[in-house]
Amino acid sequence: MKVLVCISNVPDTTTKIAFTDNNTQFNAVGVQYIINPYDEIALARAIELCEGGKGTVTVINVGDASTEPTIRKALAIGADDAIRVNAAPRDAYFVAKQIANTAKDGGYDFILTGRESIDYNGSQVAAMVGEFLSIPSVSIIKKLDLNGTSATLEREIEGGKEVVETPLPFIASCAEGVAEPKIPNMRGIMSARTKPLAIVEPVEITKVAEVKSYETPAPRGQVKLIDAGDVSKLVDALHSEAKVI
Amino acid sequence: MSVLVYVENAEGKFKKSTFEVVSYAKEIAKQLGTSLTALSIGNVADSALAELGKYGAQKVLSVSNDKLKSFVNQAYASIISSAAKAEGSKIIVLAASFSGKGLAPRIAVKLEAGLVDGAVELPELTGGKFIVKKNAFSGKAFAHVELTSEVKIISLVPNSYKVVEHPETATVTAFESTAAESDFGVMIKDIVRASDKISLPDAELVVSAGRGLKGPENWAMVEELANLLGAATACSKPVSDAGWRPHSEHVGQTGITVSPNLYIAIGISGAIQHLAGVSSSKVIVVINKDPEAPFFKVADYGIVGDAFEVVPQLIEAIKKFKEVA
Numbered sequence A: 001m002k003v004l005v006c007i008s009n010v011p012d013t014t015t016k017i018a019f020t021d022n023n024t025q026f027n028a029v030g031v032q033y034i035i036n037p038y039d040e041i042a043l044a045r046a047i048e049l050c051e052g053g054k055g056t057v058t059v060i061n062v063g064d065a066s067t068e069p070t071i072r073k074a075l076a077i078g079a080d081d082a083i084r085v086n087a088a089p090r091d092a093y094f095v096a097k098q099i100a101n102t103a104k105d106g107g108y109d110f111i112l113t114g115r116e117s118i119d120y121n122g123s124q125v126a127a128m129v130g131e132f133l134s135i136p137s138v139s140i141i142k143k144l145d146l147n148g149t150s151a152t153l154e155r156e157i158e159g160g161k162e163v164v165e166t167p168l169p170f171i172a173s174c175a176e177g178v179a180e181p182k183i184p185n186m187r188g189i190m191s192a193r194t195k196p197l198a199i200v201e202p203v204e205i206t207k208v209a210e211v212k213s214y215e216t217p218a219p220r221g222q223v224k225l226i227d228a229g230d231v232s233k234l235v236d237a238l239h240s241e242a243k244v245i
Numbered sequence B: 001m002s003v004l005v006y007v008e009n010a011e012g013k014f015k016k017s018t019f020e021v022v023s024y025a026k027e028i029a030k031q032l033g034t035s036l037t038a039l040s041i042g043n044v045a046d047s048a049l050a051e052l053g054k055y056g057a058q059k060v061l062s063v064s065n066d067k068l069k070s071f072v073n074q075a076y077a078s079i080i081s082s083a084a085k086a087e088g089s090k091i092i093v094l095a096a097s098f099s100g101k102g103l104a105p106r107i108a109v110k111l112e113a114g115l116v117d118g119a120v121e122l123p124e125l126t127g128g129k130f131i132v133k134k135n136a137f138s139g140k141a142f143a144h145v146e147l148t149s150e151v152k153i154i155s156l157v158p159n160s161y162k163v164v165e166h167p168e169t170a171t172v173t174a175f176e177s178t179a180a181e182s183d184f185g186v187m188i189k190d191i192v193r194a195s196d197k198i199s200l201p202d203a204e205l206v207v208s209a210g211r212g213l214k215g216p217e218n219w220a221m222v223e224e225l226a227n228l229l230g231a232a233t234a235c236s237k238p239v240s241d242a243g244w245r246p247h248s249e250h251v252g253q254t255g256i257t258v259s260p261n262l263y264i265a266i267g268i269s270g271a272i273q274h275l276a277g278v279s280s281s282k283v284i285v286v287i288n289k290d291p292e293a294p295f296f297k298v299a300d301y302g303i304v305g306d307a308f309e310v311v312p313q314l315i316e317a318i319k320k321f322k323e324v325a
């Protein structure tokens, strides 16, 4: 069995987000990069399902050379090999096209991604890859089990869940519940350095979207403190001042 | 040339988020001087379809077919794409719901369209450009994204645009499914919906609690408060990690991003990852016994106090308020 896991290189969750060049560029100075937390869940599940010689896990990242520490981290966690498509990930459409193009002849039984990246929050890549490859895509899953030539997935829906069965191959985007992220052990860290990392060049496509500028949310005013002995004041304020109840 | 809006239903009924996308799409159609066509897939009553006219739909295309009663991602994407082609629509709007997130990217590839997933405001249309504001960095920022493709797709975050009435007479016409046999590979085995619960991503009011509550046995007061207000319940990550609450309630950078009108945080410290998911809430109330809790810095109203005393009092105060109102 061959599994492909898409990983994205994102700012650490403690990063204070700031912008430069008149709010057109993300300020990456001093920012630590990590594997997108949802992608770690996808990776952990892929490794679990391939354990004991049942298969191999390949990770793929679309990024320039600066993302290699993140790729090595994925190898340390337990992926068998890696592919880096050598291009800045300019938008989801571009990234999905690169992944689909690399995956199309790879003979993967299934492909996993995280539900969304915590930087651009597109949640677009999985379903786009599915469409490019004409295979089923299931977005935002909480559970994944294989049963021979098909898989049973639990998908999140408003106020509940949906259980679906899909034939292989398919692509799914993973959320919490699918697996617990894995921490690399010493052996993993040592072997990560020598695991294969292939670098492939991107295919060109027409640009469909472009970030023009960023904005940080307007700061809130000073908090209004209400005495713990007088909570009815809060109810009054929410009703007559904030008008939310 | 009309704007096309996909109107999602849950078990044959439209939700508020559907009326939000229709209102939003209508405003875009108005600004572009064109009409609005809605597309419904699944078994929705004609009367409910005609009611979309109230929010500005002039034409409603309806695909009613037992095979399409429940969401089939690939089939729905095929149908929406062919409806857009049939209508000559260059702009497609849908909700950034769980299904919408699966659909929009597939439609984008079929139509070679740029997609803004998770728009929070109307597009800026000055100078022939098309720029849409969306959440980025999990609520820590916004990005203004220009769509440069001929066909453009926007999915709208629930509760970020108001339902606006704009009465039109909507004509309802049947639309033939264009889905191929191969679009039905994924089969639905079971749908589990807690019908008595308000869904968190759509909720206008949210009552959320954290590790300060000490254990799952103490959630009764959180649920009582939520029920009284008609709010959804939510929690911080350690709470769902510990299994005190389901993962579907976890909000924050690695959980659900919410933008309700009111977010009440009880016994939550306000870590940066938690704040990311809730900072676009319109009004934030924080109840925490530690006056130094970082959450107070981003709150509109705060009560410094023990949740086990404050919350029961708050429940009583709201009961009184409801009696008078």
Ligand SMILES: Cc1cc2nc3c(=O)[nH]c(=O)nc-3n(C[C@H](O)[C@H](O)[C@H](O)COP(=O)(O)OP(=O)(O)OC[C@H]3O[C@@H](n4cnc5c(N)ncnc54)[C@H](O)[C@@H]3O)c2cc1C
Pocket (backbone or CB within 6 Å): A013, A037, B209, B210, B211, B212, B213, B235, B236, B237, B238, B239, B250, B251, B252, B253, B254, B255, B266, B267, B268, B269, B270, B271, B272, B273, B274, B277, B287, B288, B289, B290, B293, B305, B306, B307, B308
């Ligand atoms: C990669 C990563 C991703 C993360 N993503 C998320 C995320 O998406 N969402 C998220 O929530 N967290 C996330 N976290 C965790 C986050 O950093 C915090 O640890 C978490 O939000 C803290 O949860 P808490 O506020 O419930 O608990 P604590 O930080 O333990 O805070 C409990 C609070 O309760 C108060 N309290 C205690 N007793 C009482 C009482 N009797 N009455 C009133 N108040 C009381 C305390 O003063 C304290 O402020 C993430 C962390 C990492 C590393």
